[in-house]
Amino acid sequence: MIEDYNVAVIGAGPSGLVTCKELLDSGLRPIVFEKNDDIGGVWNPKTGSTWDSLHVNLSHNTMMFSDYPWKEGTYSHHFPSAAEQFNYLKSYAQHFELLQHIRFNSRVTRVQQCQDPVNGWEVTYEQASGIERTQRFDKVVVASGMFQNPNAPNLVDFEKYTGQVSVAKDYKNALPYHNKSVVVVGDSYSSFEIAAEIAECAPGSKVVHIIRRMPWIMHRMLNRPKPPGVDNLPGAPIHPLDLVFFNREATAMIDSMPGGIAADAAFKNGLLNMICADQQLNQDLHKDPATLRDLFMCTSDTYTRVYNTGKIQLLKVPVTSINGKHFTFEDGTTFDADCLIMSTGYQYQLPFLPKDVQDAMEYNPSNRLLPIILYKNVFHPSYPTLGFVGWFLNTYFPIMELQARWISLVFADEVSLPSREVMEQGMEEERKIRDCTSVRPQFPHSDYTKIGDSLAKEFGALPNFDHLKVHIARQNLLDKLSKTLLQSIIQVPNCCTITNKDDQTLTLFDFKK
Template sequence: MLQRVAVIGAGAAGLCTARHILSRPNSFAPPVVFELTSNVGGTWCYDERIGTYDNGWPIHSSMYRDLRTNLPKEVMMFPDFPFDPQLNSFLPHQEVQRYLEKYCQSHNIRPHIRFSTVVEKVKPFVVTKEDKEKTTTWEVTSSDSSGFQKTETFDSVFVCSGHYSDPHIPDIPGMGNFKGKVLHSHSYRFAEPFSGQSVVVLGAKASGLDISIELAKAGAQVTLSHGRPRLTFPLPSGIQQSSPVVAIEDDGSIRFQDGSMARADVLMFCTGYNFSYPFLDGDQLGLEIQDHMVSPLYRFLVPPAFPSLFFIGICKIICPFPNFDCQVQFALAVLDGSVSLPPQAEMEDEVRRALHEKVECGVQRRHLLIMDQDQWEYCRTLAQTAGFSPLPPVVRSLYEEVWRQRQVHPENYRRINYRLISDTEWESQEKQRMCVVQTNGGERSAD
């Protein structure tokens, strides 16, 4: 009997899940994809509105008008679906949205998507058979745009709802005293309204840095407040750095960690997002769902107590589309029996040990799902275990090259275009520099 799978979300992770399910018609029935909005693309689907949709549901996308990718298309792409080679390496968000629409069309996914449909409840039902083997089915309750509610049963659920829609705003003493405008980057769309204003941007990761540069170019005076080592690369005039904000005084002025004070028209939080799954009962699933952490998840994917529920793309600082592709193929191999998971207790122990090792190394709890350099071994292990092709070495090599360029030229690194020559070679088209990945994992460059 074919397995029925529910997919929550029609962004990149949900489309990838649907594509791989449809490619296995002997094991799986066509998926049912539940999508909150009226479009595919998830966070890549730009919406100028902020707040809520007409139906009262919160605006999902955090995309701003002038965003360009901070990874080149050559490493962003799904491994089996390249971008148009005529495009520049670093793309405006509209091109990524078009790419996802083409991916959806190419694999005929759209007929399986229920648009403008919210998932309200996902509930497991465990049945113990005569031989004492337990099987789990899932009741998924959803509502469409007319308010019609429906409950259906599935063999498996893939949570692909992303984690860039519920803004995380840290607790700062005295916030109620601030006299100006307070917003999170989730509600930022373009820089022009901030021209001539003083803006304190909290957070200097990708969005904080990009938005600060946009604001400065539009004529805002920007204070980039962060707790990281001082940025040493050149920033545009109009941006100064400061230590973290620690309080807002009674008169509305801002106090920084180093004791300095400032006044501002705007506080802009570029402080990341919370994990939020209102349709799941964490306690029932044996999961602890917190702002920055969901645990335990075996291989960052599956709750040990319910190995037919999968979270796709939950890790941070990754090459997203290739990562999703590896996770989905591994998860489907679990469902079709190609991969056997360890017993529940063993999976829980492995997760506990791995997280404990990170904490022992000084990783803060809110950073435990940051993968960064661990992503390559992670994807390789998933591929090896499930028997699919691993990511080619050129993906890591080019990803790391762009990371280096970004540290040196945060304004200009996107001017370079790249071309993949083979699974082990890439070329920088501006510098005509070819990089060959050696089999020992090192690199040599030929200028």
């Protein structure tokens, strides 16, 4: 019965699916509202933000949930394709029997706290027929995703452009751009990938790429960083970039650097200067790590190579006028463009939340780093029955899973939230990240080891690493001892002996008896 559901989850992308699964594991009864006719969120091939040739930026190790590893043969090398990632989510939903808890073609239009907060929340949703319905829930989880509403174009004279306009979210492949002149705007991951693909795969195309600033262009497979003082990395083993950066060794190395935020950025820029060596060989793409005050990166295995062929014209100056299809730039460059592709980010919208809730969370849809201020990006002390999953920039699968598990345990009364004072202190830390002006971070929580540990600690899932080290040391010793014993058995079939520290020979097995 519908009335039996007690938790509403908004969105059936990765964050909504893992939330549904965790709530079920905690004995709760969720219903997931999904505005489209299928799961997947950004990975949905029909309504998401992927294109035909896209492969994920991070390896399959990071793009999965802990209790459902990728099966051999279901992904391409280290980095699954968009289609494979979508199939993984479909398989995950089927394996844990989540689909029966999802209400498709149901767009949430309003989430309003009941007049008596003890009674929970009223969720209003619009069905495909246009009919609106309202249902009461004890708790609500917002897992609607951040990449739904592309930013409006911010180009001088944009309204005067008469060519074809699209956004990166709608790009599928290079076929429509054969023999076309194309302007790609943006310095995001997708803009570099799309510009390179059109330039290389659309015969007769001409591509102008407009950026505000040059990022470090990283390959998906990187050399593993070495400690300070090592001059180069060429001989280091190759790993997926997430295994290089998202580990305790890398975190400890960075934490050991003295000098605070500025020194941290300087060290990382110096490291990226070595990692992005092919980019640094081209003067147009070159970055001077000594003058950088912030970190800015993107991932592309093809952009530098394609740019070196001369097929992309890169402009770092603003547009000063557009007339029809004719672009004029600040440096005097002109270009006639048949097509304009905007890849300039997203507005992070929460239109279904009432203004008092938005105001309490300091909601700002234009803030790229932190559009809302929450404790650990999950809870607000004024609304303990409202949780958020995946609502800070670049929340990957393991972090979503930890957020969802924490919410489910809190909602099931198995774990208590910290005091209001502690939560307010945590929110102040988020404000410091949001308002930082000295070294502006690209992502609010780029150290995924730290943010993961911080979340795990909230519900008792963080291991005692000192005890773990002792356990591992003991296990290694036992493994070595087992090998010694096995060799003895093989060498002396009738008995197995071992000499202790007092040089006493002990018979452990005697096959004569």
